[in-house]
Amino acid sequence: MASPPLESLRKALAAMPPGTLVPRDWVLERLSEDVPGVPAAVTRAPPARVDLTIRDLARLFGKQPSTVRAWVERGDFPGAYKLHGKEWRVPVSGVEAFQNWQRRAKSDTRPSAWRMVRRSDAASRSESGQDPVTTRSTHGNAQA
Known part of the structure; x- marks a missing residue:
């Protein structure tokens, strides 16, 4: 069974229409938000x-x-x-x-x-x- 962050990410991605482009930072935020005590692993992309x-x-x-x-x-x-x-x-x-x-x-x-x-x-x-x-x-x- 997948971990809670992966499961919530999978549900969010499955709800999106096919071909949707998802920003990297958004994925990293979703992976880290369900884990208590772990800061978001977001590094800002260059402009x-x-x-x-x-x-x-x-x-x-x-x-x-x-x-x-x-x-x-x-x-x-x-x-x-x-x-x-x-x-x-x-x-x-x-x-x-x-x-x-x-x-x-x-x-x-x-x-x-x-x-x-x-x-x-x-x-x-x-x-x-x-x-x-x-x-x-x-x-x-x-x-x-």
Whole structure:
């Protein structure tokens, strides 16, 4: 025969509809409540990580909701989805992936080809000691 806590838990679970999701803490409370002198063996679960809305992301990044919506629609947040086909939701993992991508992009930035040419021109001028050749008038547009 089962112990009283198990029997009361079994009755409570049997009364629930099939497929019911039961929180772990509730089960632990039911198991410990019928045993006198034993404190409830409940350890609080970490807070649930809830998917973020466009407005949440806008506040997080200090941007306008329209800017964040464009990022989401462009696919910058992996796992983003529309709740009931209406409002965008972004999982925390998608936000973390976006932030990591942004960090990598900033650390990998290289000057454009135009800037590279300008830098090499400046370096060669400093080595030769010559001033750059210009085709512009040194007096502005007055004497063209």
